[in-house]
Amino acid sequence: MDGNGRWAKKRMLPRFxxxxxxxxxxxxxxxxxxEQGVDSLTLFAFSTENWxxxxxxVSKLMSLFLNALQKEVIKLNENNVRLNVIGDRSGFSxxxxxxxxxxxxLTENNTGLFLNIAxxxxxxxxxxxxxxxxxxxxxxxxxxxxxxDALIPFLSLHEQSDPDLLIRTGGEKRVSNFLIWQMAxxxxxxxxxxxxxxxxxxxxxxxxxxxxxxxRFGKTSEQIKTC
Ligand code: FPP
Numbered sequence: 515m516d517g518n519g520r521w522a523k524k525r526m527l528p529r530f531x532x533x534x535x536x537x538x539x540x541x542x543x544x545x546x547x548x549e550q551g552v553d554s555l556t557l558f559a560f561s562t563e564n565w566x567x568x569x570x571x572v573s574k575l576m577s578l579f580l581n582a583l584q585k586e587v588i589k590l591n592e593n594n595v596r597l598n599v600i601g602d603r604s605g606f607s608x609x610x611x612x613x614x615x616x617x618x619x620l621t622e623n624n625t626g627l628f629l630n631i632a633x634x635x636x637x638x639x640x641x642x643x644x645x646x647x648x649x650x651x652x653x654x655x656x657x658x659x660x661x662x663d664a665l666i667p668f669l670s671l672h673e674q675s676d677p678d679l680l681i682r683t684g685g686e687k688r689v690s691n692f693l694i695w696q697m698a699x700x701x702x703x704x705x706x707x708x709x710x711x712x713x714x715x716x717x718x719x720x721x722x723x724x725x726x727x728x729x730r731f732g733k734t735s736e737q738i739k740t741c
Contacts, residue, residue: 516684517708601635637694
């Protein structure tokens with residue numbers, strides 16, 4: 515969800531107002547995904563590197579996150595959305611951690627959109643936490659027993675299919691330590707639009723671009739056509 519700061523700067527507003535407007539885009543995007551019957555949406559809300567931002571901005575982001583967990587979750591629940599937070603929760607305040615657990619418990623039996631919020635998340639962190647969890651569960655096994663299939667159950671989002679589409683807003687063309695394991699075969703879509711300007715029509719453009727892609731998963735074009 516990149517571009518909140520620049521959106522605010524362009525309007526001579528403080529950065530946090532860009533984040534506030536960004537929450538409105540979150541709502542539009544979630545609504546779009548619910549209406550389109552998308553199985554799973556993962557939003558990168560706060561990276562392991564974002565703690566390095568000015569204290570005041572980090573604190574405002576934490577307030578927005580807490581507010582969403584306490585208030586927006588009611589509407590999410592009414593819309594059959596399952597909320598799931600991925601990332602290292604131990605970095606958050608006790609209040610946020612408790613509200614994450616509450617929001618997840620409230621929505622756990624829902625069967626609609628899986629809404630994953632990546633918070634204090636990093637792709638490298640994810641791979642390492644999975645390796646540590648594997649070792650904890652298999653203390654007597656040697657590292658030679660570890661392979662892709664053995665590691666997958668310990669990675670974030672292991673119960674969901676790998677993402678089909680990554681949408682990066684704000685003009686940057688990089689992945690910034692997002693779901694680096696899970697996105698091995700994901701289609702990437704980059705747009706110059708800033709996150710607070712993202713709406714249903716921006717999402718439709720991304721989906722249209724995705725529909726034009728040929729996904730070969732390592733095979734040849736001919737092999738895909740005869741499948
Ligand atoms: C990146 O834009 C955005 C973030 C680091 C925060 C995103 C958070 C929200 C939209 C609000 C909280 C989220 C939820 C799910 C409640 P940037 O600040 O890096 O923008 P810039 O590149 O223009 O500076």
